[in-house]
Amino acid sequence: MPLNRATLIRISTIDRCLQNRYRRWTINDLIEACTDALAEYEGRSNPVSRRTFQNDLALMRSDRLGYNAPIVVRDNKYYEYEEPDFSITHLPLNDEGLDALNSALDILRQLQGFPQLASSIDTISKLNEQISRHTGSSVPAMDMEYVPGYRGAQFIGEIYDAVRKQQTLVIEYQSFKARQPEEIVVYPYLLKEYRNRWFLICEKAANHAPQVNIFALDRIKSVHIDKEHPFKKCVDFDPAHYFDDTIGVTKQISDKARRVVIKVDRQQAPYVESKPFHKSQTVEQRFRDGSIQLSLKVVINNELERLILGYGGHVEVIAPPEFRAKVAESVLKAAQHYHDAPEP
Numbered sequence: 001m002p003l004n005r006a007t008l009i010r011i012s013t014i015d016r017c018l019q020n021r022y023r024r025w026t027i028n029d030l031i032e033a034c035t036d037a038l039a040e041y042e043g044r045s046n047p048v049s050r051r052t053f054q055n056d057l058a059l060m061r062s063d064r065l066g067y068n069a070p071i072v073v074r075d076n077k078y079y080e081y082e083e084p085d086f087s088i089t090h091l092p093l094n095d096e097g098l099d100a101l102n103s104a105l106d107i108l109r110q111l112q113g114f115p116q117l118a119s120s121i122d123t124i125s126k127l128n129e130q131i132s133r134h135t136g137s138s139v140p141a142m143d144m145e146y147v148p149g150y151r152g153a154q155f156i157g158e159i160y161d162a163v164r165k166q167q168t169l170v171i172e173y174q175s176f177k178a179r180q181p182e183e184i185v186v187y188p189y190l191l192k193e194y195r196n197r198w199f200l201i202c203e204k205a206a207n208h209a210p211q212v213n214i215f216a217l218d219r220i221k222s223v224h225i226d227k228e229h230p231f232k233k234c235v236d237f238d239p240a241h242y243f244d245d246t247i248g249v250t251k252q253i254s255d256k257a258r259r260v261v262i263k264v265d266r267q268q269a270p271y272v273e274s275k276p277f278h279k280s281q282t283v284e285q286r287f288r289d290g291s292i293q294l295s296l297k298v299v300i301n302n303e304l305e306r307l308i309l310g311y312g313g314h315v316e317v318i319a320p321p322e323f324r325a326k327v328a329e330s331v332l333k334a335a336q337h338y339h340d341a342p343e344p
Helices: 005-019 027-042 050-061 095-111 115-135 153-165 269-274 302-309 321-339
Strands: 071-074 078-081 169-173 182-194 197-204 213-216 220-225 258-264 282-286 292-298 315-319
Touching: 005 027, 005 050, 005 078, 027 050, 050 071, 153 182, 153 197, 153 220, 182 213, 269 292, 302 321, 315 321
Parallel strands: none
Antiparallel strands: 071 078, 169 182, 169 220, 182 197, 197 213, 258 292, 258 315, 282 292
């Protein structure tokens, strides 16, 4: 049975609840705890269904993962472990359970930088220790990109909470061009990651018209809650879909997606088709030499230009003409560096 991250979070939450003998747990209490955990770790707002909860209980009670959890119902209402000291983290797992947990933990480990995961770190660590002891190795099978010591990572938890709770923030921010940091009152709307950098998508309280502001977390010096300015929601910003037509993070409310036509040579065409520039990518024409012409429906911004330039001479912008000219200017400027004799 595949064990995904959501399942791992739910059964870890149920286990943690049932270990707390000072509270009597009804089915609604446990479902609420699981729902809160998923909202906290995955941003899910939908409540866990009774059927999903019952499936989780059946999984814990069964031998599929080697748990055989002695979960009983008292007075036809309250769930508890029949053995007071029982915990799924105390048990040896069977091979299927080890394999499933290895897969789930490889993914879940990537989120351990979030302070909101602190309550589950102990459970995760114990499960991971069991796997290491059983296999005799703690070598991971997955390596996601991240930047060790990333400046600004210490603010992720506080900003994340402020976004969820809709709290106004005061950030001390210093751009690359500024000599000194400045304090800015902002309404936080979204945390977004792009190419191993985190960005706060927000709106300055001082804005006179609706406008989205973007601040890189690695340029933030400090963050604290502002209780003087009530939070203001931007009706033109939908965090679920605002960046649907955007590569990267550079976009204003007034920006509209444009049709961008690109030609890709035979050498890079298979890679661009297997990993599209954007989900709107459509192949419009295939040429006899193996090259392709494709179109995107995206906002034209710096990130799009950098992505295209990263392919060097393998990619050519066909339209729109002003974007083609801009990319051509960048290409010529880059080429000029190699025409000039290098300094000794």
